Amino acid sequence: MSDDVRPGFVRVRLDLSYDGRDFSGWARQTRGQRTVQAEIEDAIRTVTRSADTYGLTVAGRTDAGVHARGQVAHVDLPEDLWAEHREKLLRRLAGRLPHDVRVWRAEEAPAGFNARFSAIWRRYAYRVTDHPSGVDPLLRGHVLWHDWPLDVDAMNTAAERLLGEHDFAAYCKRREGATTIRTLQELRWERDASGILTATVKADAFCHNMVRSLVGAMLFVGDGHRPADWPARVLAAGVRDSAVHVVRPHGLTLEEVGYPADGLLAARNVEARNRRTLPARGPGAAGCC
Structure with a gap:
């Protein structure tokens, strides 16, 4: 499955943390609950003065009440928007985001990077x-x-x-x-x-x-x-x-x-999408215990 970035866009890796006690989990919800994804996506839209909301892909979707110190996400932004805002994005997000979520790093991701599927x-x-x-x-x-x-x-x-x-x-x-x-x-x-x-x-x-x-x-x-x-x-x-x-x-x-070396990101991306099965055990094979 291809995960190529669309022409005219750049993939940005975000490193972030949050206190999960007042969030209804990571994923944006339709019922209006407060979520980490919605807070960050809305903040990016606001500080870049964009008419569009650019969706985040996260390494691990946390449940309501769960915290994160080393969460990773990516977002695909238009090249001109990234070029305009990249130098001041972190400071502007710090001024816009609530105190229980922080983005610590925002950098152009290497080729083949996917926050979820490239993780090892x-x-x-x-x-x-x-x-x-x-x-x-x-x-x-x-x-x-x-x-x-x-x-x-x-x-x-x-x-x-x-x-x-x-x-x-x-x-x-x-x-x-x-x-x-x-x-x-x-x-x-x-x-x-x-x-x-x-x-x-x-x-x-x-x-x-x-x-x-x-x-x-x-x-x-x-x-x-x-x-x-x-x-x-x-x-x-x-x-x-x-x-x-x-x-x-x-x-x-x-x-x-954790992620592999840059040159292995794309391969890991493909491998992680494959449905896993356990090897068949022969007659008399010992169990896991």
């Missing part, structure tokens, strides 16, 4: 505290309180068994025509000096609710309600388990999006 990984962080007093009021919009003590070692043991390429249907909200096969590259927990636990979750891509479902399963392991092999058994079953709790969105932040 996304890295999220989910933050939790099990302090008996709850969450620091200054962090309440970014940290989940879990009111049982958590065993980090048990959670990391459970996490190791989920790594690799699998069908994560048991941890995803299904969408018509979309695959749930993903490669989970990193999943680990660390507790910092303040007692906050951070789950680092990195994969080539994520399906809907995947990170929050994985975190919910591992919290059950960490507080002793489930054994360490339970999340992997849920994964192997391949169906949604009512015991898997989708944790609240405010503890989740998209931290970073």
Whole structure:
């Protein structure tokens, strides 16, 4: 599938961050809810004094309440409009955008770049505290309180068994025509000096609710309600388990999006559009657990 930029246009990469608590997710909606995409698209239209709204393509569409520190998007702008505004675009956007969303960089993208399909990984962080007093009021919009003590070692043991390429249907909200096969590259927990636990979750891509479902399963392991092999058994079953709790969105932040070298962008763009399948297992082949 071709992703060539239209003649007379230039593709611009935007690096941005936002506090998701007052947004109804990333994607522009027809029902009038406030979204990140709509705020940025409207701001670009305003500061460039354009009659048209130029649509954004994003690396990862975040849900309502989810934050982003390292989100990436692209927008195709007319060459003359980009030439006129490129030097002052960031400062003008800073003056127009609300305080809970910022665009940190706006640069012409290399050939073949697509914010969504060229990405080779996304890295999220989910933050939790099990302090008996709850969450620091200054962090309440970014940290989940879990009111049982958590065993980090048990959670990391459970996490190791989920790594690799699998069908994560048991941890995803299904969408018509979309695959749930993903490669989970990193999943680990660390507790910092303040007692906050951070789950680092990195994969080539994520399906809907995947990170929050994985975190919910591992919290059950960490507080002793489930054994360490339970999340992997849920994964192997391949169906949604009512015991898997989708944790609240405010503890989740998209931290970073990774891309290949410029010369590999177009190839990755094509590869990422292909529907994925898992290799067939022969008789007697071991399962994922």
